[in-house]
Amino acid sequence: MIDETTEADGSTGRHTRRRFIALGGAAGVAGLAGCSAERTGDDGSGGSGDSDGNETNGDGSDGDAEDAGEDGESETPTLTVATYGAFIDAPSVSPGEWLKGEFESRVDATLEWATPDNEVNHYVERAASGAPIDADLYVGLTTEDLVRIDEELDDDLFSAAGDVDGADAVRDGLRFDPFERAVPFDTGYVSLVYDGTETEAPETFEGLLAEEHRGDLIAQNPGGSSTGRAFLLHTISRFGDGGVAADGDEEAVEGDDGDPDYDYLDYWAELQDNDVRVLGSWDDAYTSWSEGEAPIVVSYSTDQVFADMEGADLQEHRIRFLNDQAYATPEGMAVFADADEPDLAREFMSFMLEPEVQGEIAQRNVAFPATDTAELPEDYAELAQEPADPVTFTYDQLQGSLDAWITAWERQYRGN
Amino acid sequence: MSDGSRGRDGSDGSDESDGTDNRRDRPVRLRDGNRTTRLGDRIERRALTGLAAATVAVLALVFYYPVGTVLVESVVVDGAVTLGVFADLLRDPFYFGELARLFAGESPLAVVRGLLGADRRLGIVGFTAYQAALSTIASVALGLPAAYLLARFEFPGRRTLRSLTIVPFVLPSIMVAVGYVATFGRNGTLNAVLGAVGLGPVDLMFTLEAIVIAHAFYNAPLVARVTTAAWESVDAGAVETARSLGASPARAFLHVVAPQVYPAVLMGAALTFVFTFGTFPIVLALGGFELATVEVFVYRLARDLNYAEAAALAVVELVISLSVLGAYLRYEARHTVTSRGVRPLPRRPLLPSAPTAREVLPRLGLGVYGVVAALVFLAPLASMVLASVTGGDGGLTLEHYRFLLERQRTGAAFQVRPWPAVRNSLVFAAASALVALPMGVVVAVITTREYRGRKLVDAVAMAPFAVSGILVGLGLLRGLVFGVEVAGWRIAVAGSAAIVAAHAVAGYPFVVRTVAPGLESLDRSLIESARALGASRARVLRDVELPLVWPGVVAGAAFAVAISMGEFTATVVLATGADAYTMPIAIERFIGRRLGPATAMGVVLLVVTGVSFVVIERLGGEYDGI
Structure with missing residues (x-):
């Protein structure tokens, strides 16, 4: 349909126009093709049907294939950490990049961030729709989030934190989850x-x-x-x-x-x-x-x-x-009940509570550590003020x- | 346009499917048929039907089905069908004010008395409609002089100016808020100017006026663009005829020009009402919670996972918006402009040719308008640019742009970087315009045929304009990103292709609205002749009809591109996990506890959009239309 170049009155303008329209149709078909299928119950770590056959994506989107060209089939496990966008992207408050580098240098694992726009509601929606949870833990839970999640879902979205090294150091006033799923990491x-x-x-x-x-x-x-x-x-x-x-x-x-x-x-x-x-x-x-x-x-x-x-x-x-x-406003982290790497996730939680890491998170997220063992510069309290009575x-x-x-x-x- | 000829057009639909071989074999063809195979011919004959089916499929997949999964929650609560949510909503004075008493069964007389009383309550819904009506009036008042200027005068930079009028359309509310506070705030540009001429300061912030002006910022350009196109389509011959028959210039304007411009003005007004009825972040940014609109509550309820009430409110919004659009569509059907200009009215120079009142007064009026427009449109834009080069200490700095460069250079793969955002925005905009065009044209063809209920089809086709953006996002998440389980497989759709489709769905109603009036007004004998000569319906559309309504097609494409450039809700949902973010998303992601980097990205959006439109409309030729 688009190859007819010899129009009866084929002015170039007209010709372009036709191509335009016909191409539109083709693109429409391409639009329909942007879907993916995946075996349900399959425990691939990816799961969100990303797809897109389109050109533009340098680094594809799916779970395993992403980082540094590492092959998903290698032995290195991948930990998917979900959080809010500012945690990795905002120029003023984002410990994400440092945390990933530091964690990967200590543990033989690949850390991947997931930052859905609806934040934790995204996973509530997934659970409610019966879609697989494609992350291992969530970083950035608040008390209100937990209340809302528990009201909305019958089944547990998160599992109990269990044994997390360093969790004892968390200040008492900050432990906001009576069911001990969420472990505070800053406030x-x-x-x-x-x-x-x-x-x-x-x-x-x-x-x-x-x-x-x-x-x-x-x-x-x-x-x-x-x-x-x-x-x-x-x-x-x-x-x-x-x-x-x-x-x-x-x-x-x-x-x-x-x-x-x-x-x-x-x-x-x-x-x-x-x-x-x-x-x-x-x-x-x-x-x-x-x-x-x-x-x-x-x-x-x-x-x-x-x-x-x-x-x-x-x-x-x-x-x-x-x-x-x-x-x-303490922020917590919790392991998804459906996590593919629950042990690795708990290892990450311990990592988050280490004194040095606590200090870095507080400074990079411009917040306060959740533990009383955090290593902070002497003058941090000069500018970052804490109330006498939280x-x-x-x-x-x-x-x-x-x-x-x-x-x-x-x-x-x-x-x- | 007589009904008879349109009726015949309607019957053409069946011709396509049963094949009209006798006609095809006639020797006279519109094209030289040597290179065309029978197969190609057959495909072409079915092209229109195929396109229509594809359009319906795209709409169903990325709009009606996803949105349906959310709206249905308003009537299905805990698995049981109920109208209880609506009943509660309609009887709630918080939302419906005095009208709630009507729904609660009080006598209409008492309600009317309440409405006329001094302490009447509009309710959230009533207030939302009220501010939308005011915003519509302001947008028309600010848009018409611009249309007059652009359609009737010639001056250097006219076409560039017209191209740039689309820019406000794509700006995220965070940028507009920054610009508006800096312009209309206590220490803003307006007060500085007023102070310089010895007038007292005005406190515009946090008032209904501030919201209405901001809405006009977004929508007056829309009114201006559609009206300019209609004005430019007025045939100079008709005006000359009226004048030669003794009509005064005023009379000629009133009886020849105005009737052809009205429908466009009304279309701009109807769309403005619908857009400002669903307004959300800007209301709270510039007005405050005292002036909260329906969408504010939809957002809050959805965020707190209270979907039944959120969906019910969204349905109320939808019904009101579609009623307004439906009323306009009925008007459009009855007042189609029957002739399109073959020779547009000559433009006048901006400088008066003689010192007469008739020459000077309109230009003086435009001068006054220019000052107002500079304040409403240019000053906020200038303030945005200024904010992007202002540091925390108040001094000038390029630090925020340095951040963009640095993020581009050293940003990690999982971070949002500026260039991919620009590139994705451009690619998605181009691709979605290419999808929106055939969709819009097909729907325009379908809705300009004569059959019962076609206006209903037309109104439903406009639904992407009228559904709460928040719930569309939620629907896409549920319906597409999470996917559907079919026989042990989970089918999910996301990423670039889905974004393009979603943008096309959001933009195609513009194509329908800019193409349909033209199609409706075409002289049917042209089409009949072409058909009699053996052309298929699709070919007639392509070779005869579309070239005649080309300005409308380009105009719709321009809006489709603009919608895509500015789209946020659907994009952010569908880009999840993929490297498919766009400029508006980058702006949002760069907001930390300092706004500078986000405003710098906002200026990038501003510049990229502006340049794109100047280029698009240069390529589009003089008939670049709306």
Whole structure:
């Protein structure tokens, strides 16, 4: 159809046009061909039907074939570690590359990263759809992730950590999984960051309600941002949930403020009256804060590390722990129940907890180590600040409540 | 266009399948048949049917089936079919405001009183429609003067400017947010300009206005492009005839030009409404949670794995968007422009030729518009570029670009690197346009034939514009990436080819919309003559119809390319595990706790897209259309 060059009135323009159309058809067929088939129950480590016969991919995508031309059939086992994108790609926070190099130099194995955009939800979806889990462990689990996963799936997505060397060194306050699947490897603290040349941030939650701080605070949507969620949870820890999530037998969360009649929704109503801004993601909020839309933003207590890296004025990047507290957001790692290399995965977990590696993760991910044996430079604490009194909800507290807390907040805040 | 002739066209469909040998054997052919085999002939006769089947297959595979797997969750909960989720949703004042009372069984009168009351509640859905309507008005208001300028005036750089109008279309919201805060923020460009002329600062950020302006940034170019194309298609002869019959210039415009431009303006408006109804990240970035739209909740619910409610909300979105598109399609069918310009109206120079009011006033108006457009379109773009060369200490730096180079040079194989992202974006864009074109043309042909329910088919074919992007992504994950188990084999689709198909599906409705009005308006006798001379239906389409509506074809292709360049949700799902990431994905992946490297990649996207479109439209010839 496309080879007829002698058109009756074959102007070149017309000819090109025809090729264009006909080629389109061909490409359509090619599009249909981009599929793969794989025996189910086969325990190949790859599993995600990647495929694509298309040209462009220098290094193919499938599991075994990827690294340095090593053959998948060689004796070297491959450990597939799933994590979130920033862990390997973001220029400012990505220990991934270093970890891979270090692990491979110590252990006779190939480490492969997988970073699906939906993060751990990707594996929840896989499990729910009966698709094979094509990774050995997940790095970057939060307490809320575990609660959500356990509510959604009947079968275990992760298996118990079991014997992991070095797990004893993990600080007690950070162990967030009552079923001991997830082992924490680092933690962050969500606090206020403020521009000291514009304002002096208040020392208490109540201080944010003062007239002098009207319109000063930018927070994030708890439904879509983890810093926003942490800040909301911090207000619940402070003021109580007013029984929002109670369905009869459940106890209401009592706030530290000691006032049973004043809960987080009351606090947020006043915060909203004082013109707080709740934007979408962390970068929405931080962009607006950087441009001077408001002098205080909900962010991480490691902010000065980044400011220092960029040579910014540290006066403009000051940290405030409200009521000397900050909400801790420990990150954990856990082995998938369907892992092809469970032993290797546990070896990796031990590796992650070694003092030297802990120090590197903390510095490269700009966070805090999960163990008390981590080797950190003396001056690390100068810029990366830890609160006197970290707070965080346990798995049991979040279970059955988190969704109701957020929904109640959304309905009040957006309900006008 | 008379119905009779179209009816005859409709019957042509059957001709193809039963073969019309008597006609084929006639001596007069449209081409010299020497080199054509009987087999080739037969293939050609079936080409249209084949293409239609392929189109349906692609749509089913990468759109309807995957999306269906998600939407069905709104009516199937724990294995049982129920309408309970919808019932709860419709009766919830949080989403439906006063209307919820109607669904809850209150009397319509009470609801109307509530709606007229001072403290009426719109609900999330009502608010979403309200801001979409405002955004549509703003987009049309900002798009029409641009169309007037581009269609009616001649000036150096006109074609380049028109090519570049597509650029806003592809920018990720993170870039637009950065540009907008820097332009309209407290310390932004606007306030600096106002301050310089002694006017007080305005606080636009975190308001409905900020969202509406940002939506206009994305969509006014769309309105401008479709309207420009329609305006350029107005036949100068018709206007001259009207003038020679004594019509004043205003009257000639009102009765000859305007009726041919309206449908395009309405199409731009309808699409703008649908796009801004499904808006998501930009609303929270520039407005805040007080102004959250439906899609914000779809996202939250899906993220928390609450699929039943997320799917139900998405169905509500879909129904509203398709109703708006359906209303437009009914209008389009009734108001088809029956003649396309053989000789476009002559363009005027931008400088007035005489100091008369008639010469000066329109140009003065365009001057004012130019200032507004510079603020709405250029200033944010300039701010994005500036952000990419600004360091953490506020000084100028090339550090962020150095990061891109360094990542390209030393990045590990598992990391996202800039050049593969650029290359993949270009390859996917070209390939998906090549797939979207035949798909769009075939659907345009099918929906311009006369039969019952064709407008329904047309509306359903537009669904890729109207379904929540978040759920499309989820559907692709479930339906394609995870695959389906068939007889012990798991069939999965992912990688480059699937991305191209998904992009084509996202872009092809543009081709339909830009091609269908032209096809509908063609003089049917041309087609009949060609058929009588022995040409197959496919050949008539290729040799007669498409050349006549070529501007629309190119226009649709341009949009298909733009959609592909800017697409994120489907790409990120299908690129999983493969080295098939694109520029928007690279931008997202480079966001760490410093935004600089991401903005540098954003500028790369800006430049690559801009250059691509200048090149595409140079190649497309003067009839580059929309």
